[in-house]
Amino acid sequence: MKAALVGTDGTLLHEARRATGRKRGADAVVETILAFAADLRAHGEEHFGESAVAAGVAVPGIVDAEKGIAVYAANLGWRDVPMRALLGQRLGGIPVALGHDVRTGGLAEGRIGAGRGADRFLFVPLGTGIAGAIGISGRIEAGAHGCAGEIGHIVVRPDGPDCGCGQRGCLETLASASAVTRAWAAASGDPEADAADCAKAVESGDPAAVAVWQDAVDALAAGLVTALTLLDPSTLIIGGGLAEAGETLFTPLRAAVEERVTFQKLPHIVPAALGDTAGCLGAGLLAWDLLSTEVSA
Ligand SMILES: [Zn+2]
Numbered sequence: 021m022k023a024a025l026v027g028t029d030g031t032l033l034h035e036a037r038r039a040t041g042r043k044r045g046a047d048a049v050v051e052t053i054l055a056f057a058a059d060l061r062a063h064g065e066e067h068f069g070e071s072a073v074a075a076g077v078a079v080p081g082i083v084d085a086e087k088g089i090a091v092y093a094a095n096l097g098w099r100d101v102p103m104r105a106l107l108g109q110r111l112g113g114i115p116v117a118l119g120h121d122v123r124t125g126g127l128a129e130g131r132i133g134a135g136r137g138a139d140r141f142l143f144v145p146l147g148t149g150i151a152g153a154i155g156i157s158g159r160i161e162a163g164a165h166g167c168a169g170e171i172g173h174i175v176v177r178p179d180g181p182d183c184g185c186g187q188r189g190c191l192e193t194l195a196s197a198s199a200v201t202r203a204w205a206a207a208s209g210d211p212e213a214d215a216a217d218c219a220k221a222v223e224s225g226d227p228a229a230v231a232v233w234q235d236a237v238d239a240l241a242a243g244l245v246t247a248l249t250l251l252d253p254s255t256l257i258i259g260g261g262l263a264e265a266g267e268t269l270f271t272p273l274r275a276a277v278e279e280r281v282t283f284q285k286l287p288h289i290v291p292a293a294l295g296d297t298a299g300c301l302g303a304g305l306l307a308w309d310l311l312s313t314e315v316s317a
Contacts, residue, residue, distance in 0.1 A: 026304025050260020076303030078124035124302035145260035241276035259292025
């Protein structure tokens with residue numbers, strides 16, 4: 021888990037990391053979050069002379085932001101955790117905002133990161149899986165059921181590999197960092213080889229690596245073109261582990277997207293700027309938003 025004290029303008033004042041403790045079960049994770057938040061608040065009092073005035077927390081899975089409930093997260097094992105109420109109690113009754121991890125990260129990239137100034141953007145982190153955040157006029161679209169932006173489960177190859185979601189050939193089975201790791205481990209014969217090794221091999225001109233890489237880039241371009249056909253964003257922000265390959269990813273990706281579009285307008289395709297602090301910066305922005313809402317209400 022990453023946490024931070026965030027200033028009014030999105031400045032990172034203090035950052036900390038802690039293990040979730042998920043091996044000890046969902047209750048332990050919730051307790052770790054509450055204790056972490058309380059410790060962070062105490063740090064603020066001690067080092068900045070004042071207490072945090074609001075808190076934001078971003079969690080994975082399905083989130084009911086309106087009710088403040090962390091509904092479900094497969095990797096953490098919880099169901100219907102009243103996160104907002106629990107955190108509010110632990111933090112002495114200050115306002116608490118609850119958000120979804122990827123959408124919250126997208127909020128930060130859109131406001132203070134790579135999408136700064138973009139009215140319509142799509143943020144797509146390529147990590148263990150692939151998710152997405154749809155940015156519209158300074159906020160992130162959550163969908164009717166809190167499930168909007170799941171671009172990783174757009175089917176790009178109907179005869180492709182089985183996906184954990186029950187479909188076949190989903191984008192994330194082909195173009196996530198995990199998918200590239202799997203493909204390159206198989207192609208290179210080195211079970212320890214990962215996506216970053218594949219990128220390095222591409223840079224040194226290894227044809228087998230280029231084939232694995234291009235296959236992922238083609239799948240990614242297909243998924244992104246579906247998304248941009250639907251959303252018409254001005255900016256596509258690509259983040260996560262795979263984006264760390266820099267131009268090794270972005271040069272062929274821009275070319276592959278360009279090749280596919282016909283009538284659609286090409287968005288700017290840019291790397292994410294905030295790295296893995298996007299989520300906790302976004303949670304800070306959610307907390308500040310809460311105050312400005314309350315003041316104006
Ligand atoms: Zn899927």
